[in-house]
Amino acid sequence: MPDLQHLKRVRKTSLEEGGFKSTLLLSLEHPTVLPPNLPEPYISPVPTSPARNLEEVVLKSTIWPTVYQPRRVEKITWTYGRIRWIRAGIQRVVDEARRAKEMGEVPIASYVPDEWETVNGLAARDTRNSTKHPLRHSVMNLLRQVSNAQHSPPEPSDNMTRNGQRYLLTSRTLFTTHEPCIMCSMALLHSRVKDVFYIYPMNQTGGCGGLSCVPGLDGVNHRFSIWKWTSPVDFKDALEVDPQLDA
Amino acid sequence: MDVDDEDAIHQAWMDQALIMAEEALKAREVPVGCIFVREGQVIARARNRTNELKNATRHAELEAIDEIMANPILTPVVTSQILAGTTLYVTVEPCMMCASALRQVGIERVFFGCENDRFGGCGSVLGVNSSLPHPVHRPFVAKAGYRREEAIMLLRRFYITENTNAPQPKSKATRVLKTEIAPPKRPASRT
Ligand SMILES: [Zn+2]
Ligand SMILES: [Zn+2]
Numbered sequence: 001m002p003d004l005q006h007l008k009r010v011r012k013t014s015l016e017e018g019g020f021k022s023t024l025l026l027s028l029e030h031p032t033v034l035p036p037n038l039p040e041p042y043i044s045p046v047p048t049s050p051a052r053n054l055e056e057v058v059l060k061s062t063i064w065p066t067v068y069q070p071r072r073v074e075k076i077t078w079t080y081g082r083i084r085w086i087r088a089g090i091q092r093v094v095d096e097a098r099r100a101k102e103m104g105e106v107p108i109a110s111y112v113p114d115e116w117e118t119v120n121g122l123a124a125r126d127t128r129n130s131t132k133h134p135l136r137h138s139v140m141n142l143l144r145q146v147s148n149a150q151h152s153p154p155e156p157s158d159n160m161t162r163n164g165q166r167y168l169l170t171s172r173t174l175f176t177t178h179e180p181c182i183m184c185s186m187a188l189l190h191s192r193v194k195d196v197f198y199i200y201p202m203n204q205t206g207g208c209g210g211l212s213c214v215p216g217l218d219g220v221n222h223r224f225s226i227w228k229w230t231s232p233v234d235f236k237d238a239l240e241v242d243p244q245l246d247a
Numbered sequence: 248m249d250v251d252d253e254d255a256i257h258q259a260w261m262d263q264a265l266i267m268a269e270e271a272l273k274a275r276e277v278p279v280g281c282i283f284v285r286e287g288q289v290i291a292r293a294r295n296r297t298n299e300l301k302n303a304t305r306h307a308e309l310e311a312i313d314e315i316m317a318n319p320i321l322t323p324v325v326t327s328q329i330l331a332g333t334t335l336y337v338t339v340e341p342c343m344m345c346a347s348a349l350r351q352v353g354i355e356r357v358f359f360g361c362e363n364d365r366f367g368g369c370g371s372v373l374g375v376n377s378s379l380p381h382p383v384h385r386p387f388v389a390k391a392g393y394r395r396e397e398a399i400m401l402l403r404r405f406y407i408t409e410n411t412n413a414p415q416p417k418s419k420a421t422r423v424l425k426t427e428i429a430p431p432k433r434p435a436s437r438t
Pocket of ligand 1: 137180181246
């Protein structure tokens with residue numbers, strides 16, 4: 001029962017006359033054949049998600065015993081090295097976006113640093129104008145580049161190819177000039193990116209907090225962190241785009 | 248034409264999308280297939296190719312859109328509504344990525360088989376097709392439940408053979424293909 005994993009299988013209630021009554025949780029989607037000596041099953045309301053704090057444990061467990069699963073809060077140490085690394089990533093996307101503009105493109109670009117910092121990483125610009133294709137956003141272009149850069153053929157023994165998914169950006173950071181649209185935000189989620197840094201929010205179309213926050217929705221099976229770069233340097237003039245555009 | 252006749256027509260198109268999903272299954276991809284129909288003609292057929300292309304974004308819908316965009320007869324001029332007058336039949340509810348892409352290219356309407364509880368972009372997780380407001384792109388209608396059971400059975404056939412990723416993979420011999428299908432959690436049609 002993958003969707004019921006946050007629930008305990010058995011509810012124990014103490015009886016007035018002493019001893020316990022155990023109630024077993026079953027699922028309508030996965031009917032179980034019960035031994036004939038048990039009473040008829042009945043439908044019970046249950047919480048939809050695990051308890052995130054101790055108060056929720058108490059509240060949710062009055063409905064049905066619920067698993068305690070606090071959200072993992074990652075401790076981030078902002079070393080000078082890390083800030084320098086982030087600033088370099090931001091500078092790279094700004095440079096790429098400026099170059100895009102010079103070439104008649106929408107000034108949006110994305111960049112993924114190399115995993116081991118040994119090479120330059122991969123960058124991509126928005127190309128919807130030159131390709132006459134409205135979906136050639138910088139994130140989609142970048143994901144295509146990342147997959148092209150992986151030369152190894154898929155093997156059945158390779159964990160990464162299982163379940164029909166290639167986890168392209170697992171534990172990697174993406175920098176982009178503008179908050180990605182819903183399509184691109186979901187593409188990043190499918191690719192299992194770890195962190196996304198952007199400079200300009202897109203309040204009307206963005207999928208990382210603007211119009212919606214795709215990695216924060218109930219049901220999605222991966223989360224990524226979203227960071228907004230706020231620096232004293234303003235690139236806005238050069239990188240301004242229509243606020244109704246999908247980045 | 249009465250509703251039953253119309254449903255029969257949509258189901259007949261969906262049968263063609265299912266053929267593409269079968270092809271995906273044979274290629275060991277998550278079995279999702281689709282066709283795009285314009286003026287009573289199939290203009291593109293595609294299936295999921297995420298493994299083959301090593302790219303988690305190469306879903307059937309995006310494969311087909313690229314094919315249509317690359318064809319100068321089908322796409323003579325690029326406007327904001329390239330797929331106006333075009334209907335998509337897809338075996339599984341488009342994910343949020345594909346639903347957003349479809350809205351950005353101005354799809355007319357979408358018929359799908361089964362819901363997608365993890366990523367569904369036509370109401371299951373988020374209504375990217377219509378309830379989510381977009382400043383430019385018009386909403387599109389998405390209707391569920393066309394050949395739903397066939398679509399679910401294809402997915403089950405895939406996961407029963409491929410899903411060895413679980414912490415304690417069950418041996419294939421003990422895994423059983425379930426054939427009973429629970430009803431949809433939400434009403435079958437929505438806009
Ligand atoms: Zn985008
Ligand atoms: Zn999709």
